[in-house]
Amino acid sequence: MESQLHIYNTLTGQKEPFEPLNPPFVGLYVCGPTVYSNVHLGNCRTFMSFDLVNRYLRFLGYKVRYVRNITDAGHLENDADEGEDKISKKARLEQLEPMEIVQRYTLDFRAKMADFNTLPPDIEPTATGHIVEQIEIIQKIIDAGLAYEINGSVYFDVLRYSEGDEYGILSGRKVDELISGTRDLDGQDEKRNPIDFALWKKASPSHIMRWSSPWGEGFPGWHLECSVMSTKYLGETFDIHGGGMDLKFPHHECEIAQNKAAHGSHAVRYWMHANMLTFEGKKMSKSLGNSILPDELFTGDHKLLRKGFHPMVVRFFSMQAHYGSTLDFSNEALEAAEAGFKRLMNGLDKMKSIEVGSASNLSVKDYSDRFYAAMNDDFNSPILISHLFDLVKTVKVDGKEKTVLTQEDKDALIQLVHGFVFDVLGLKQPEGKAEAGDEKIGGLMDLILEFRQRARTDKDWGTSDLIRDRLKELEIEVKDGKDGAAWEIK
Ligand code: AMP
Ligand code: ZN
Secondary structure, three states: OOOOOEEEEOOOOEEEEOOOOEOOEEEEEEOOOEOOOOOOHHHHHHHHHHHHHHHHHHHOOOEEEEEEOEEOOOOEOOOOOOOOEHHHHHHHHHOOOHHHHHHHHHHHHHHHHHHOOOOOOOEOOEOHHHHHHHHHHHHHHHHOOOEEEEOOEEEEOHHHHHHHOOOOOOOOOOHHHHHHOOOOOOOOOOOOOOOOEEEEEEOOOOOOOOEOOOOOOEEEOHHHHHHHHHHHHHOOOEEEEEEEHHHHHHHHHHHHHHHHHHHOOOOEEEEEEEOOEEEOOEEOOOOOOOOOOHHHHHHOOOOOOOOOOOHHHHHHHHHOOOOOOOEEEOHHHHHHHHHHHHHHHHHHHHHOOOEEOOOOOOOHHHHHHHHHHHHHEOOOHHHHHHHHHHHHHHOOOOOOOOOEEOHHHHHHHHHHHHHHHHHHOOOOOOOOOOOOOOHHHHHHHHHHHHHHHHHHHOOOHHHHHHHHHHHHHOOEEEEEEOOEEEEEEO
C-alpha cells in the first residue's frame, strides 16, 4: 500500500494530506522570474524544487496544469512601491527597448531551465499580456471598497481589509507592527497608510512601460499579476501556489488579500515555499555580490569556483537537500555531489547485471514502499536519495552474496529505480558520456577486454597495460578480479 502524499502548507504550518480540489486534476502556480538579468543559481534552485513537485505529482498520475509566470513589468526596485521598474531601468542603462531586455532574459531563463532538465510549464503567462485582466480586478477591488485612487495611482487599503480579514495570515506579521516599522516619508507618501500597497502606479513622464487605464497612464503593481494569472488559468480556488521563501511577504501576503477582496476567497489551498540557496550562510543574491550564474558553474569560470560541474551534478546537489531547508553552496559540497551522482549512475548500470534466477533474495516492494514513503512525506528527496544509495550498496552482482532476482522482479526493480531517478528526481545520464548499460558500449567493452585477456594469457603485459591506461584516459576504469576484469565509467 502506498502512503498518501502530505504537503507542508506554509499557511497552516502543518503537514497536511494532499487532497486535490478536482482529482485527478491539480492546479500548480509558481511565481516565475523577473526577466531583467540572467538567472543565478539561487533562482534556479527554487525552480528545480518546484520541478520536483510537478514531476512527482505527474508520477503519481495527477493531471497537472503547471502555470509559471514571467514578470516583465511592474516589479519595482524595492517593496515599498518606490524606485524604478527593474526592466525599465535595465532598458535605460543598456539603451534597449524593455521588450528586448525581456526577450533576452526570458530566453536565457528557458535555456538554463532546460540545462537543469526541468519540465516546462504548461502555461507561461506574462504580466504585460494580462494588463486588461489586471485593470478589471483593480476595479473589482475598488468596488468592494478595499482600494482607493489617488493622483492616478490605486492602492490597496490594508487597514480597511484587516477590519474583516487577517492581513499577515501567511507571514505571521501583525498590522500594528508593520505600521510602526514603516519609515516616515515626511508626508511625501500619497498612501493613506504606509503599509497600503500599489495595485496601479501612475507613470511619470520618463517611465517607458505604460498603459492606459481608467485612472490614467500607468502600470500594474507587481503583486497583482500573480493573483490575476493564477486564478485566470487555475480557477478562483486552486490547489498549490509556490515560490521562494523570500516571496512570502509582501508578495504572497498581498496576493491573498487581493484574491479575497476580488473573489471572496483566499484562492490557494496549499502554499509551498522553497528555501534559499546560501553562500557561506548568506542568501545568494545579485545585490550581495555572491551570486553564481549557471554557465559560470558549468565552466568553472568564476573566482569562487575551483572547477566546473555538469548541470546534472548541480541538480543532484539541489535534490540532496529538502526543498524547505536552506542549502549552502561550496566547492566541497559540489565535489561531494559529483562523487555521489557518479556512484548513483554507476549503481543504476550495475542493476542491469543482476543475476536472474527462480527466486528473489531482495524485496523490490520493500524499496518501492520506502521510495514512495520518502516522497509522500512532503517531497523528501534527500531521504529518497539515501534509500537509493542503500539499494545501490545492497545490490551485488558478484561474490557469494550475489543478488538474484526473478526476471519479473528484475524488470520491476529497474523500472522503479529509473522512475524515481529519471522521472521524479529529473536526473539524466550526462550527455557525451556513454551509458555503461548501453548495449553497443557493453559489446565493445566485452571485445576490448577479451583482447586484453588474450594479451595477458600470452604474458604481453605491455599491451594489457596499454589497453587499461587508454581506457582510463577515456574515464573507463578496468578492475582485475578473480572472476576476470570488470569495468566502470567514472
Ligand atoms: P526574482 O526573479 O527575483 O523574482 O526571483 C525568482 C525566484 O527566485 C523567486 O521565487 C525567488 O524567491 C527565488 N530566489 C531568489 N534568490 C534565491 C536564492 N538565493 N535561493 C533560492 N531561491 C531564490
Ligand atoms: Zn508571484
